[in-house]
Amino acid sequence: MTGNPGPERPMPIGAAAPSGWHPHLWHPTTQVATASPPEQVVRGEGAELITADGRRLIDAIGSWWVTLHGHGEPSIAAAIADQARRLEQVIFADFSHPPAEQLANRLSRLSGLERLFFSDNGSTAVEVALKVAWQWWRNRGSERRQLVAFTGAYHGDTFGAMAVGERSLFTDAFEPLLFDVARVPWPATHWHDAGVEEKEGEALAVLERLLETPTAAVILEPLLQGASGMRMVRESFLQEVERRVRQAGALLIADEVLTGFGRTGELFASRRAGIQPDLMALSKGLTGGFLPMGVTLASEALFQGFVDPDPTRTLYHGHSFTANPLGCAAALASLDLLEGFPERHRGMEARHRPHQERLAAHPGVRQPRLLGGIAAFDLVVESPGYLNPAGKRLQALVRHEGVFLRPLGQVIYLLPPLCIDDDQLERCYRAIAKALDALGAAA
Numbered sequence: 001m002t003g004n005p006g007p008e009r010p011m012p013i014g015a016a017a018p019s020g021w022h023p024h025l026w027h028p029t030t031q032v033a034t035a036s037p038p039e040q041v042v043r044g045e046g047a048e049l050i051t052a053d054g055r056r057l058i059d060a061i062g063s064w065w066v067t068l069h070g071h072g073e074p075s076i077a078a079a080i081a082d083q084a085r086r087l088e089q090v091i092f093a094d095f096s097h098p099p100a101e102q103l104a105n106r107l108s109r110l111s112g113l114e115r116l117f118f119s120d121n122g123s124t125a126v127e128v129a130l131k132v133a134w135q136w137w138r139n140r141g142s143e144r145r146q147l148v149a150f151t152g153a154y155h156g157d158t159f160g161a162m163a164v165g166e167r168s169l170f171t172d173a174f175e176p177l178l179f180d181v182a183r184v185p186w187p188a189t190h191w192h193d194a195g196v197e198e199k200e201g202e203a204l205a206v207l208e209r210l211l212e213t214p215t216a217a218v219i220l221e222p223l224l225q226g227a228s229g230m231r232m233v234r235e236s237f238l239q240e241v242e243r244r245v246r247q248a249g250a251l252l253i254a255d256e257v258l259t260g261f262g263r264t265g266e267l268f269a270s271r272r273a274g275i276q277p278d279l280m281a282l283s284k285g286l287t288g289g290f291l292p293m294g295v296t297l298a299s300e301a302l303f304q305g306f307v308d309p310d311p312t313r314t315l316y317h318g319h320s321f322t323a324n325p326l327g328c329a330a331a332l333a334s335l336d337l338l339e340g341f342p343e344r345h346r347g348m349e350a351r352h353r354p355h356q357e358r359l360a361a362h363p364g365v366r367q368p369r370l371l372g373g374i375a376a377f378d379l380v381v382e383s384p385g386y387l388n389p390a391g392k393r394l395q396a397l398v399r400h401e402g403v404f405l406r407p408l409g410q411v412i413y414l415l416p417p418l419c420i421d422d423d424q425l426e427r428c429y430r431a432i433a434k435a436l437d438a439l440g441a442a443a
Contacts, residue, residue: 044072070418134277142152187199220254278298280297287331398431
C-alpha cells in the first residue's frame with residue numbers, strides 16, 4: 001500500500017487517563033494533567049448538590065449561572081413531563097407549536113422586541129444576533145462593516161462569539177480565524193470608586209471616535225461582564241452608550257445570556273439600565289437551568305428587512321432542536337415563577353448587602369461590588385489574572401465548609417439560585433470569611 005498513511009493514531013485516552021478521571025469524558029475548560037478529578041453529583045435539591053458519598057454542597061454559583069430557581073424545581077419538572085407526553089420535538093422550519101408561540105408572546109411583551117429566533121445556547125444566540133445585524137445592512141444595500149465590542153467581553157466559544165469577545169488564552173489558538181472588531185474600554189467600577197467618571201468619559205470618547213466609521217452594530221453585556229471577572233458598570237454609562245449608538249445609526253446588541261431573568265434584580269439588565277437594544281441574546285436562566293436553549297430577540301424593523309421575494313435575503317440559519325417543545329415548556333414555567341414571585345429576584349441584592357459589607361472590611365478583599373443577585377470582590381494578589389491560583393485555593397477551603405464556588409482567577413463571586421434561604425446564604429459568606437483568614441495566615 002502506497003501513499004501518505006496519515007498521522008499515527010494515538011493510544012486510547014483511557015489507557016493514559018490520570019487516576020480518578022473517567023476514561024471517555026472530556027470536561028470543559030479543564031486540564032486533566034493538573035486538575036483534580038471531578039466529584040460525582042447524583043442529585044440536586046433546591047440550592048444544594050448531593051455527591052455520590054452523600055455530601056451536600058451549596059451551589060453558590062447556580063451551576064455555571066444556569067440554575068435559576070433551584071435544582072429540581074417541581075413546577076418546571078412537571079411542565080417538562082406534561083409536555084413530553086404530548087410533543088417532545090418537531091422540525092421548526094415547517095411547523096409551529098403552542099409552547100413556542102406562547103413563549104414568543106411572553107418574551108416579546110417583557111423585552112419590547114417583537115420577533116424571536118430560537119437556537120440552542122448562549123453562543124448560538126449571540127451568533128444569530130451578529131448574523132441578523134450584519135445581513136440586515138447587506139439586505140439594505142449598505143456597506144456598514146464595522147462591529148464594535150468592549151474590552152474584557154465574553155460572548156461565547158463559537159467563532160463569531162469569540163471574535164467579538166476579548167482576545168485571551170481561550171482564543172489564542174484560533175486568532176487567524178477570527179474577524180476584526182473595534183474595541184471600547186469597559187469602565188468597570190466597584191464600591192467607593194472615585195475614578196469612575198473619568199473612566200467612563202475616556203470610554204465614551206473612544207466610542208465616539210470609532211462610530212465616525214460606518215458601524216453595523218455595537219455589542220455589549222449590559223451592566224455586567226461575567227466571565228472576565230464580574231466587571232460592573234453604571235446604568236448611566238450604558239444610557240450614554242445607547243445615545244451615541246443611536247446618533248451614529250448603528251444597531252445595539254445586548255448579550256443577556258448571563259444577566260437575563262432576574263440576575264441583576266430586574267427581569268432584564270437592559271430594563272434596569274434604562275436602555276432598549278435592537279437585538280437581545282438569551283440563554284442560561286431561560287429554562288430555569290433544566291434544558292439547553294437559546295433565544296435571539298429582534299425588533300420588528302429588523303425582521304421586516306428579511307421579508308422579500310428575493311431568496312438571498314432570507315436568514316439561512318437553523319438548528320435541529322430549534323424551539324424544542326420541552327425547552328419552551330420549561331421556559332414558560334420559569335417565567336411563571338419570575339412573574340408570579342418578583343420579590344425573589346428583586347430582593348436578592350438587599351439580602352447580599354449586609355454580608356458583603358462585612359466582608360468588604362477584610363484586608364484580603366478589594367473592589368467589592370454588588371448587582372442584584374451577584375456579589376463579587378477581588379482577592380488581594382500580586383499578579384491578577386485568570387490563571388492566578390489564589391481563587392483555586394479559596395475554592396478548596398470553602399468546599400470543606402460545604403460551599404461550592406468557581407472563582408475567576410482572583411475574582412470571587414456568589415451567584416446562587418433564587419431559592420437559597422437566609423441560613424444557606426449566611427453559610428456561604430461565613431465559609432468565605434474563614435477561607436480569607438486561612439489564606440491570610442498562610443501568606
